[in-house]
Amino acid sequence: MTFIRFVGKTCGFFGYVLQYACVTHCTFEYIGDFVMCSGPSMEPTLESNNILITEHITPRLQRLRRGDIVIAKSPSNPRQNICKRIVGLPGDRVKAHFPRRSQIVPKGHVWLEGDNSSNSADSRIYGPVPQGLIRSRVICRVWPLDKITSLTDF
Amino acid sequence: MWIRNFCRSLFFGIPMGATVLDTVGYVARVEGISMQPALNPESTNTDYVFLSRWAVRDYDVKRGDIISLVSPKDPNQKIIKRVVALQGDIVNTMGYKSQYVKVPEGHCWVEGDHTGHTLDSNTFGPVSLGLVNAKAVCIVWPPRRWHYLENKLPEHRKPISSSY
Numbered sequence A: 001m002t003f004i005r006f007v008g009k010t011c012g013f014f015g016y017v018l019q020y021a022c023v024t025h026c027t028f029e030y031i032g033d034f035v036m037c038s039g040p041s042m043e044p045t046l047e048s049n050n051i052l053i054t055e056h057i058t059p060r061l062q063r064l065r066r067g068d069i070v071i072a073k074s075p076s077n078p079r080q081n082i083c084k085r086i087v088g089l090p091g092d093r094v095k096a097h098f099p100r101r102s103q104i105v106p107k108g109h110v111w112l113e114g115d116n117s118s119n120s121a122d123s124r125i126y127g128p129v130p131q132g133l134i135r136s137r138v139i140c141r142v143w144p145l146d147k148i149t150s151l152t153d154f
Numbered sequence B: 001m002w003i004r005n006f007c008r009s010l011f012f013g014i015p016m017g018a019t020v021l022d023t024v025g026y027v028a029r030v031e032g033i034s035m036q037p038a039l040n041p042e043s044t045n046t047d048y049v050f051l052s053r054w055a056v057r058d059y060d061v062k063r064g065d066i067i068s069l070v071s072p073k074d075p076n077q078k079i080i081k082r083v084v085a086l087q088g089d090i091v092n093t094m095g096y097k098s099q100y101v102k103v104p105e106g107h108c109w110v111e112g113d114h115t116g117h118t119l120d121s122n123t124f125g126p127v128s129l130g131l132v133n134a135k136a137v138c139i140v141w142p143p144r145r146w147h148y149l150e151n152k153l154p155e156h157r158k159p160i161s162s163s164y
Helices: A002-031 A057-061 B002-023
Strands: A032-037 A050-055 A069-074 A077-088 A093-095 A102-104 A109-113 A134-143 B025-029 B048-052 B066-070 B078-085 B090-092 B100-102 B107-111 B132-141
Touching: A002 A032, A002 A057, A002 B002, A032 A077, A032 A134, A057 A134, A077 A093, B025 B132, B078 B090
Parallel strands: none
Antiparallel strands: A032 A050, A050 A134, A069 A077, A069 A134, A077 A109, A093 A102, B025 B048, B048 B132, B066 B078, B066 B132, B078 B107, B090 B100
């Protein structure tokens, strides 16, 4: 009898763990999550090892605006995320590095650039980025504690 | 009391369902003629396919796989195509702006089976693997069409040179 009760208790416990894991998954996938960024491409706005709160609702509803900082999957490596600022929306005229001429952002794409224009691999190198790769929009920075700032204008 | 129970099951039930659909896969209807004859062989009835999210969790797609991906032209639209070439391959294109294209790193070349009636990489170029949404595994509806979708690539659509 004790064994059966032990099995029942264990199953119940794993059921709880599963339920909360699913709720966590959905929160991080559909509402918002925390991102730690690294690399120099967004200096001076963001520095390495800053922790950001991002939300997933705006990109899903296609309500992105020029000037938003977004997290996107890197076009050349889907396992890696990039953090850049939206500079151009479809139809805008932007300037690329290679080939060095201005072009128009095609439909369904955005033009992403890092704030640190001298040290950033962005759309000027790999061209416009499909909107489907954008995962989330940055709302504010929560770490380090003395630099808590909102990074979006409402 | 039953209201509390109901809310509780709703609070846990919806996320559990969404998580299963997100990680394991889901069934979707195929629209359009771009994948004839593998899918929708007659335009009158539509096939329902099981799309496996689990199979592409690490973005490993193979040449010949049928995948669903977010359209690069319209992020609200999902399209279903066959992978023709992977990164590093050189493809002989059909109507793209250059005749031979080397697929860049992290990208793949997708085409519909119904040449000439499909909007695919020959129009919008190589697509990033990050746009891949799921892999089509089998047709589930109508029942007489139930079968696994095989991984096959016509001989003349094989890449000219493969990286590996």
